[in-house]
Amino acid sequence: xxxxxxxxxLARSLEVVGDRWNLLIVRQLLIAPARYRELIEGLPGIATNxxxxxxxxxxxxxVVERRLTGTGSTVEYALTAWGAELRQPIESLIRWSTPLxxxxxxxxxxxxxxxxxxxxxxxxxxxxPRPSARIGLDIGGPLLQLRSCDAGFQVGLHDSGDLDxxxxxxxxxxxxxxxxxxxxxxxxxxxxxxxxxxxxxVRTVFAA
Amino acid sequence: xxxxxxxxxLARSLEVVGDRWNLLIVRQLLIAPARYRELIEGLPGIATNxxxxxxxxxxxxxVVERRLTGTGSTVEYALTAWGAELRQPIESLIRWSTPLxxxxxxxxxxxxxxxxxxxxxxxxxxxxPRPSARIGLDIGGPLLQLRSCDAGFQVGLHDSGDLDxxxxxxxxxxxxxxxxxxxxxxxxxxxxxxxxxxxxxVRTVFAA
DNA sequence: CCGCATCCTCATGGATACTG
DNA sequence: CAGTATCCATGAGGATGCGG
Numbered sequence: 001x002x003x004x005x006x007x008x009x010l011a012r013s014l015e016v017v018g019d020r021w022n023l024l025i026v027r028q029l030l031i032a033p034a035r036y037r038e039l040i041e042g043l044p045g046i047a048t049n050x051x052x053x054x055x056x057x058x059x060x061x062x063v064v065e066r067r068l069t070g071t072g073s074t075v076e077y078a079l080t081a082w083g084a085e086l087r088q089p090i091e092s093l094i095r096w097s098t099p100l101x102x103x104x105x106x107x108x109x110x111x112x113x114x115x116x117x118x119x120x121x122x123x124x125x126x127x128x129p130r131p132s133a134r135i136g137l138d139i140g141g142p143l144l145q146l147r148s149c150d151a152g153f154q155v156g157l158h159d160s161g162d163l164d165x166x167x168x169x170x171x172x173x174x175x176x177x178x179x180x181x182x183x184x185x186x187x188x189x190x191x192x193x194x195x196x197x198x199x200x201x202v203r204t205v206f207a208a
Numbered sequence: 209x210x211x212x213x214x215x216x217x218l219a220r221s222l223e224v225v226g227d228r229w230n231l232l233i234v235r236q237l238l239i240a241p242a243r244y245r246e247l248i249e250g251l252p253g254i255a256t257n258x259x260x261x262x263x264x265x266x267x268x269x270x271v272v273e274r275r276l277t278g279t280g281s282t283v284e285y286a287l288t289a290w291g292a293e294l295r296q297p298i299e300s301l302i303r304w305s306t307p308l309x310x311x312x313x314x315x316x317x318x319x320x321x322x323x324x325x326x327x328x329x330x331x332x333x334x335x336x337p338r339p340s341a342r343i344g345l346d347i348g349g350p351l352l353q354l355r356s357c358d359a360g361f362q363v364g365l366h367d368s369g370d371l372d373x374x375x376x377x378x379x380x381x382x383x384x385x386x387x388x389x390x391x392x393x394x395x396x397x398x399x400x401x402x403x404x405x406x407x408x409x410v411r412t413v414f415a416a
Numbered sequence: 417c418c419g420c421a422t423c424c425t426c427a428t429g430g431a432t433a434c435t436g
Numbered sequence: 437c438a439g440t441a442t443c444c445a446t447g448a449g450g451a452t453g454c455g456g
Contacts, residue, residue: 210448210449243438244437244438257441257442260440282437
């Protein structure tokens with residue numbers, strides 16, 4: 001990216017992560033370290049030369065590092081400690097995007113792994129989950145698992161073990177609302193959330 | 209911007225504000241509503257056609273609105289309520305940029321008004337300011353005023369009235385550290401901040 | 417297969433001149 | 437003053453090639 005030539009934190013940030021695809025690559029690596037091929041799959045629409053270019057740029061600027069996998073035969077991409085701190089601005093943008101998500105997917109590609117970022121971003125610090133609740137999340141594909149923890153929620157694939165409940169929800173519902181498969185009362189009945197008295201984003205996320 | 213075609217909050221956000229210059233335009237409007245000419249001045253390096261294009265895009269997507277000034281003779285650009293919520297992700301990026309600011313300006317353009325965003329972003333919720341402290345901030349240009357309030361700090365041009373203290377600081381110091389004109393002890397002595405016991409970003413901001 | 421590099425075409429950005 | 441119009445340089449996107 002061409003420099004903005006401005007001594008401003010925002011401008012200098014954008015010179016590192018403002019190029020097209022860059023923040024989406026960071027999104028994928030926030031979900032989990034990944035190999036080249038996994039990144040291609042998790043970033044539908046990206047051209048292979050662009051992914052290679054961007055990975056080089058991000059490595060040169062200290063956001064991404066390439067590591068050898070266990071066998072040492074192939075490389076794996078992961079975020080540096082500084083790169084992982086992009087979780088905050090990315091979660092902020094996900095929260096900001098809520099009005100853009102209500103209209104649903106409209107043919108856009110969707111990957112369940114994206115919920116691992118979006119759900120904590122939308123719930124974190126805004127609700128008081130029942131301690132150690134485990135909720136299965138059925139979005140039509142692989143069963144996801146939402147587990148409450150100290151810092152909010154962790155989202156991942158359901159591996160095994162008992163669940164306190166399973167709810168069926170459209171991605172639109174979890175990603176920004178709409179659809180309305182899961183209402184606020186549903187969530188409260190399931191013991192998934194407790195509203196703190198004030199109007200909160202949970203009302204938006206879960207309302208029909 | 210060409211669509212990413214991904215049903216993901218981050219991707220949809222970037223389709224609105226991910227284009228080059230877009231977030232910097234929002235930065236300027238977060239500082240204050242402005243006219244076309246003021247935006248050109250506050251965005252050194254932007255081409256006039258690009259600013260016009262971007263303002264059209266941002267208006268169409270509901271981030272910016274154009275209003276008539278008091279006299280009704282000229283237009284002024286301002287953020288919508290939704291656009292103003294970009295303060296959160298922008299402040300996050302400013303915090304993230306700290307390692308990029310330590311090397312100083314290096315010939316990049318600098319405008320004191322940018323501090324009005326950066327200083328609160330770096331201090332907010334991380335320190336306990338003495339109630340209603342008023343600190344003059346001498347960065348070599350117009351005298352800035354830093355006033356503690358409930359939500360953290362407000363930064364603006366010093367208009368009039370008594371100040372509790374005046375400190376001389378390099379922009380690098382306030383924007384991300386380095387330079388070291390203002391130490392943590394300076395700040396504490398001035399009653400500007402009290403550290404909350406834990407290591408905090410203030411240590412980074414004010415350390416030499 | 418995986419992990420890129422090359423080539424080509426076309427859309428976008430940037431600088432400057434110009435207009436209502 | 438507040439933008440358009442124009443021209444050129446750069447970068448994105450898609451297809452394909454190629455060594456390990």
